[in-house]
Amino acid sequence: MDSVLFVGGGSMGSALIKAIRQSHPATLVYLAEKDVAKRDSIVSEFGVKPADADTATKVDLIVLAVKPQDLVNVMENLNPKITSNQTVMSIAAGIKLEKLKNGLGNAGAVIRCMPNTPALIGRGYSTISVLPDTDEIHLERAKYLLQCAGNYQLIDESLQDSFTAVHGSGPAYVFLLAEHLIAAAINLGVEPDLAKEAVFETISGAAELMRSSNQDPFKLREMVTSPGGTTAAALAVFAEGDFAALVDRALAAAKARALELG
Numbered sequence: 495m496d497s498v499l500f501v502g503g504g505s506m507g508s509a510l511i512k513a514i515r516q517s518h519p520a521t522l523v524y525l526a527e528k529d530v531a532k533r534d535s536i537v538s539e540f541g542v543k544p545a546d547a548d549t550a551t552k553v554d555l556i557v558l559a560v561k562p563q564d565l566v567n568v569m570e571n572l573n574p575k576i577t578s579n580q581t582v583m584s585i586a587a588g589i590k591l592e593k594l595k596n597g598l599g600n601a602g603a604v605i606r607c608m609p610n611t612p613a614l615i616g617r618g619y620s621t622i623s624v625l626p627d628t629d630e631i632h633l634e635r636a637k638y639l640l641q642c643a644g645n646y647q648l649i650d651e652s653l654q655d656s657f658t659a660v661h662g663s664g665p666a667y668v669f670l671l672a673e674h675l676i677a678a679a680i681n682l683g684v685e686p687d688l689a690k691e692a693v694f695e696t697i698s699g700a701a702e703l704m705r706s707s708n709q710d711p712f713k714l715r716e717m718v719t720s721p722g723g724t725t726a727a728a729l730a731v732f733a734e735g736d737f738a739a740l741v742d743r744a745l746a747a748a749k750a751r752a753l754e755l756g
Contacts, residue, residue: 496522504559556580556582573601577601581635582605605628623648
């Protein structure tokens with residue numbers, strides 16, 4: 495793939511821009527962003543080119559990195575400019591392939607994708623869905639971009655809203671846990687800098703242990719939970735608060751919102 499246009503330079507769009515610039519510096523990357531200050535900042539930081547009126551007509555891949563509520567207007571402006579040689583990939587939560595196809599009928603293919611913010615450090619996870627008649631060249635363009643940002647998985651579109659609730663929003667759940675672990679540590683008398691270090695290293699190490707171990711998280715939790723010990727005391731408090739049900743409700747709410755956005 496020789497060129498890509500990002501429409502929107504928010505957190506997720508910027509993460510993917512950074513990923514492809516680091517992995518494929520020869521690929522031409524353009525940015526269309528209505529916030530001029532934000533556009534200029536991204537252009538300066540990552541060495542991309544600001545898009546002009548003709549950019550959309552000549553790139554291989556167009557990434558729609560705008561809010562779901564802004565997508566209809568973007569598609570209306572974009573569709574007259576594109577051709578069947580081009581691929582359009584949306585990363586807007588909840589927006590279905592049928593809606594993308596209806597709004598971007600001139601494109602060679604439309605792709606639905608849900609990435610996540612660890613793409614900023616090449617550790618992202620993305621899910622992609624395509625229509626049954628999608629030519630391989632269009633899928634390869636999406637993969638070319640997403641492999642720069644971490645791992646990806648091709649899934650049936652019926653699962654996209656569920657995956658959005660898990661991995662799309664998932665980093666925020668981890669950050670929330672970290673935020674409250676740090677606050678609790680400070681309440682216990684730990685200095686703020688040391689509390690941060692302890693929490694960051696614990697979460698990072700636990701994640702790596704899960705990745706490298708043959709054991710599932712349940713077994714790993716059992717290994718560190720001695721009967722009558724400190725961990726057991728803490729986990730009992732989580733259980734009293736019905737932690738499992740809270741997680742279920744949180745993910746159900748995220749999925750429901752994705753469905754509403756679509």
